[in-house]
Amino acid sequence: MLRVGLAADERGPSVCGCGRPGHAIEEIGVHRRPASADRPTRAFVSGVYRCGSGWLCPTCAPAVATLRQARVQRVVEATTDRGGTFVMGLVTVSHGPTDRLTDLKKLVTESFAAARRGAPWDRLRKRGxxxxxxxxxEVTHGESGWHFHVHFGMPCLADTVAARAAGEALIARFMRAVEKRGGKALRKGQGVEIAASPEAAGEYIAKGTSWELAAGASGHKSRTAGRTPWDIAEAAIANPDDRGSYGLWREFAAVMPGTRSCVVTPGLAAALGLEADEDDEAGGKFDLTDDVALVGTVPAPTWKVILRTGLAGTFLGRIEEAEAIDAPVFASLLATTSAEAEERAQRIADLAEARRVKAERARDAAAAREARARLDLAISRALDRLGDLTRGGADTRDRLARACDDVAAACPDLPRPTPADILSAAQARRPAHLAA
Ligand SMILES: [Zn+2]
Structure with a gap:
């Protein structure tokens, strides 16, 4: 969906290349990790490019979210180890169906940054x-349009009373900053609480990047919060007529990538004796997993066709479902999937060719219509000059030839009519003349 509108040689967002064979890789590895007590059998590939996008990639987002969760948990543990309190909360603004995501993001982000600046904030920091x-x-979309909100985690080296007060004060500062920018923020829209555990905090704060993961850990998905961007993408891809969802996905994809999340800044790291993080929206890398549970390889060109025809998930599903997997089983699964992929690729190519031919015909027809209209115009100009042709006469032939010359001279942009063109047009007009 993110490649729509791009030229054939234009590179889309990096998520569009996720899963492609890495540079100079001739075959990709297929792995199958057997089921264990807490997770089912899982198949995956190695030797492919991974985009690493926590916002756009359904494959990479869960991995990014896991990293972020772990990071938050580390911060919570370091806080409690030092006898502190970890405050977690949520800030957002009032919004409506016509608000653009980019504006809401700007309002919330700038207001929250402003709430954490200046002398009053410095005093608050010391106190708390x-x-x-x-x-x-985090972003969802519901009846009231885009819902952009920021989950935050605040390690306080203070007791719970002082920590909670600091959280409330931060929210009050945020609400004032929103009002100052012409927005509206209701107290009941904001939240602040003390983290019950590092795991709970990790899930609460980092879940924005992968709702599947959050649903997996907490066992349910909130229905009142509206649709997640993944829900929107799924609806748009499932139904090409759902232009609304498609538009929302494109808007989300234009606004959110590059937005950093759960970054441990150098200042925070120093205060808690942790290491600072790299920017986690820095871009993709090649996933060169080693030989762990390798069950087979796929030639890079074959994998590209499987990927392009949307059968990668199907293939990995078959690898997961196989009772046992050895070389013949792998070869047979690959052959089946590859044949389906080739067939689909052919269908896609046929469709594209049919579309191209249809467009060419439409272009030709339009050009012919245009040419005919211009000739008609030239003929009608010539007829205007001739006046009444019905009287006939010996000089008709000369008058026709002269009218053709005159029109060609007066309207050099129009095609030159022939005497025969003019005559047949005049005959077509005649009944009207007679009727008059
Ligand atoms: Zn990816």
Whole structure:
């Protein structure tokens, strides 16, 4: 969906290349990790490019979210190890169906940044023992349009009373900053609480990047919060007529990538004795997994066709479902999938060719219509000059030839009519003349 509107040689967002064979890789590896007590059998590939996008990639987002969760948990543990309190919360603004995501993001982000600046904030930091603030933007879409909110985590080297007060004060500052920018933020839209455990905090704060993961850990998915961007993408891809969902997905994809989340800043790291993080939206890398549970390989060109025809998931599903997997079983699964992929690729190519031919015919027809209209115009100009042709006469032939010359001279942009063109047009007009 993100390649729509791009030229054939134009590179789309990096998510569009996720899963492609890496540079100079001749075959990709297929792995199958057997089921264990807490997870089912899982098949995956190695030797492919991974985009690493926590916002756009359904494959990479869960991995990115796991990293972010682990990071938040580390911060919570370091806070409690130092006898501190980890405050978690949520800030957002009032919004409506016509609000653009980019504007809401700007309002919330700028207001929350402003709330954490200046002398009053410095005093608040000291009072609450605030070591820093982790921020995790999250987006859903419902009846009231885009819902952009920021989950935050605030390690406070203070007791719970002082920590909670600091959280409330931060929210009050945020609400004032929103109002100052012409927005509206209701107190009941904001939240603040003390983290029950590092795991709970990790899930709460980092879940914005992967709802599947959040649903997996907490066992349910909130229905009142509206649709997640994944829900929107799924609806748009399932139904090409769902232009609304498609538009929302494109809007989301234009606004959110590159937005950082759960980054441990150098200041926060120093305060808690942790290591600072790299920017986690820095881009993709090649996933060169080693030989762990390798069950077979796929030539890079074959894998590209499987990927392009949307059968990668189907293939890995078959690898997962196989009772046992050895070389013949692998070869047979690959042959089946590859044949389906080739067939689909052929269908896609046929469709594209049919579309191309149809478009060419439409272009030709339009050009012919246009040419005919211009000739008609030239003929009608010539007829205007001739006046009444019905009287006939010996000089008709000369008058026709002269009218053709005159029109060609007066309207050099129009095609030159022939005497025969004019005559047949005049005959077509005649009944009207007679009727008059
Ligand atoms: Zn990816």
């Amino acid at each position: 023992g605030i070591a820093g603030v982790l921020v995790a933007p």
